[in-house]
Amino acid sequence: MSGAVSHDPVKVIFEPEGRSVLVLPGTPLIEAAGRAGIVLEAPCGGRGTCGKCKVEITQNAPPPGEADRRHLGREELRRGMRLACQTRVQKEMCVHVPVATRFFEHKILTDGKGRSVPLHPTVTKRFMKLPPPGLEDQRSDEDRLLGGLKQKGVTPHLGALRALPAALRQGDFEATAVCAEGRVLTIEAGDTTRWNYGMAFDIGTTTVVGFLIDLTTGRELAVAARANPQIPFGDDVVSRIRHASTHPEGLAQLQERIVQGLNEIIEDCCRQAGFGATHIYEVTVAGNTTMSHLFLGISPEFIAQAPYVCPLRRSINVWARDLGVRIHPHGLVHVLPNMAGFVGSDTTAVVLASGMHQSPERALAIDIGTNGELVVGNKDRLISCSTAAGPAFEGARIRFGMRAADGAIDKLVITYDVEYTVIGGTTPRGLCGTALIDLVAELLRVGAIDPTGRLLPPEETPERTPEAIRARLREGERGTEFVIVQGTEASAGGAMVLTQRDVREMQLAKGAIAAGAAILLKEFGVEPKDLGHILLAGAFGNFIRRSMARRIGLLPDVPTERILYIGNAAGAGARMALLSRKCKDEANRISDRTEYLELAGRADFQQEFTTAMMFPEG
């Protein structure tokens, strides 16, 4: 079959999570880890100079390279320790990622050896041995409890008072108080301090991910993800807002759906961990502004109308029961703070997780979806904006575009001809966003697309265009088109093509993001060359190949090694907020201090946008 890759993807298993991922041979191990949602330390930008990304390859470790020898001891090399940025995946591997190598988590998690790190969960437990009552000590159960807590100004929640009499007597007046923010949430008989769990959620428009965390150790016990159950009411944020605003029961329906989604993920995680939700006392949530509002049952109607104002910006604590979230009946939900109508708490969480708000180095964080959310800044100043990339990267409005699901081409290169991998290893049914970028980038490189974005007819292509590629260019109904997969291969029946219009759609998408970035940098007063890093967040960002992204001009022009994948940084930020009250406060300060730049109000946006739609020369 012409065009299919000759080498099959190989599996890499990451421990201790046990997560596996399939990658093309030759993929840097650090990138494979990113695809598995595990983000590694790489302050040098993956150049092999800092030695921070060391991992232990317990199966099929390749021979050490020069950088490995420079940074690792003999015994380490013998055990299979390697620098992940310098190691290319060639065969199936099993890789152990030490805590110290993890980008975010080492700051907040206890390592396997019990090294203590700041763990300050909102919900804490206190075990008390109380004196039993008698005729000489007739204090109320409440006074007895508060006496045992020895903390001023604590008030028990009604639920705690309801649990109190039985819990005290069941445990012979030995009981555990579950406390949060000056309130006693509940009382449990005996010593239950060992069981204190939480769930962190990243609610995306398309996907919802939840992490079950042990709050006594900081360890992740389970992860589960589901498609956002609101999808039947619209693929994107705008159609969900429309549904919520125009149907009498719309808001309630969407709220119920997303809560049900969370509940299923909680159940799923509990099943993995082998216990019930009784000892889960807190849930933290990051999501885009519309998702947070729908989750809370607050109408997002006005977010979508000029002047694009959201009802809620700050973080909020809500009783889980008031939302229908099924954890402990007196548990809490904390929704992280939004920044603006189109820059949500997921972006706040990205900044929190990246640490860019504390660094002197100027960085640009980008989360690409239907909207691109961008934040530029450092410890002194932060500016955010949102730019409507449109759904091209998610496969919509592209003739053969599709989501990154089974049957989607997800990676594509041009050698003498087109080579690609297909998710699930099936017959290709379409192109997902990353492959669209790959294809356009590669067609640019071989000269089949010119810098204005025109797909050239075969006779206009330059000499460097490979013959097989030239042969795939043909006249379609609406101008030139490029045949990706011949009819015989494609399950779609006819040939799978990239049309001129597809290229234009992708130019609009990448132009919007590039223009947003350009204006943000201009506003901040920084040249691309002075950016320390560009941080690519989110599932999509994780899969974009940096070289391809640079070639189409999606990102500001910085050396490839300064582009870092920071994985599901929104999820990581939500986890941090769960693990530490201080991180919650930090998130609030990030939201408070981040300036929001409304692109719709900028006279220069249209001009930047027009420029940014062009592809970089040569």
Next chain:
Amino acid sequence: MSGAVSHDPVKVIFEPEGRSVLVLPGTPLIEAAGRAGIVLEAPCGGRGTCGKCKVEITQNAPPPGEADRRHLGREELRRGMRLACQTRVQKEMCVHVPVATRFFEHKILTDGKGRSVPLHPTVTKRFMKLPPPGLEDQRSDEDRLLGGLKQKGVTPHLGALRALPAALRQGDFEATAVCAEGRVLTIEAGDTTRWNYGMAFDIGTTTVVGFLIDLTTGRELAVAARANPQIPFGDDVVSRIRHASTHPEGLAQLQERIVQGLNEIIEDCCRQAGFGATHIYEVTVAGNTTMSHLFLGISPEFIAQAPYVCPLRRSINVWARDLGVRIHPHGLVHVLPNMAGFVGSDTTAVVLASGMHQSPERALAIDIGTNGELVVGNKDRLISCSTAAGPAFEGARIRFGMRAADGAIDKLVITYDVEYTVIGGTTPRGLCGTALIDLVAELLRVGAIDPTGRLLPPEETPERTPEAIRARLREGERGTEFVIVQGTEASAGGAMVLTQRDVREMQLAKGAIAAGAAILLKEFGVEPKDLGHILLAGAFGNFIRRSMARRIGLLPDVPTERILYIGNAAGAGARMALLSRKCKDEANRISDRTEYLELAGRADFQQEFTTAMMFPEG
């Protein structure tokens, strides 16, 4: 008909409430007011020396007496002003009670002329004109609101955020924030500051009373009362505790019932006032400890078991919706603090309303029901106790005892023979508690009962016993009995009698209260003669005739004029807590500082009790 009174009860109408009450001719007007739940100032104890109890009799004012002339001006006398303690009701009257004359309320209510008095409700309203959003001011609705409130640290409740977007836009960014305790409860479009209402409740085991109050003026807009809908599950506290503890759904049933009772009273008050419950934002509740617990859904099981410990003592704020109380969906419920397992928030409210906790004068407050709750003290020290009077005063265990309902004899005197009044003016069916006291006191006076409580056979009665009374004494199945109503009169068929056993039951009841009072005074170190006042609270206390109570030795031996009726002081205390946060704090301090004396733990109680069961000599 021998024994029936020749003069009918007459009606007295009190304004501006419009409450009417039926009393026997000759009743002091101040006592009639107490029966109507209106308590008047009377620092002199009703001796006509202080001149504080002046009222305006607008219809049928009797000629002024000497005391009236001493204290009132000519013009006042002409308008019908009289001292209520010196005026006897003879004919139907209409009486206007000025605010200054009211015992509690003048401290907290605005009078009709708008004199300003401290009104500090927990729930306050703030009207704001906010700048509308634009592309140059894209603050979230929340930030806009909090900016308008100009108060640090205020957090909006989820419900307020849900109401926010629509409310702001409906009112063109003029809106009213409803705030309480640093939280925004809700937002209303436009200026709604005029409508701010609350309900105060006194939840008794038998009766529930609710008051609808305008929190912008302090005025009472409506009052409604119902029988406690828990009665089908038991007449008294102990049987309700038993039901809650032994039936799987018992607690939930009792909670649901009482909440339903409150909701009906709220509806009833709203109907009287002519508006809905939307602008009622707070409910305050006083009740005995068991009633508070059942209302909150907290098991009272251990209150009834040694060492008689209650789960909850302190005050608590709860969302109305969490209890099912139907006021504004984001409204609050405040339950006043209890003192101990058998001294509830109703007693705290009595102390609050009486002001005895702030006075240098030593006072004894008594609330008589199935239990007698007693508090002795002053500004320096407060001690409370509870004593199991048993249900005799409520009509139980008395052969012809009954509650104060239609058909009950409620007042009784012996002249040459027995004279009485019957509630509802019907044929008598039984005796209520006050009439039981009257009867025993009168039989003691005429010598038909001796100081040990023995009902004498006719031949043993002294000379002073009237012949008609002697004729009513007869040998019954179990010793001597006294015929109150002959068979021909009583609807019960046979004769209505007072038995020896009835007298013993009443001795147990009065002995328990008198012994409790004696021990409390001993503990405090005060002689009865040094008590400034005895304050009789509650419906029953209000109806006891002071002279009769003294004669049977129910109360410590103080001059009659020092015994004051303080009406529904528990309800008055709940109203005060509704009107002012400071009163809530005061109630908390009262509960914190009141020492509780457990009589079950006192070696001397049995001895005091035995003594107290005796009647005072002549």
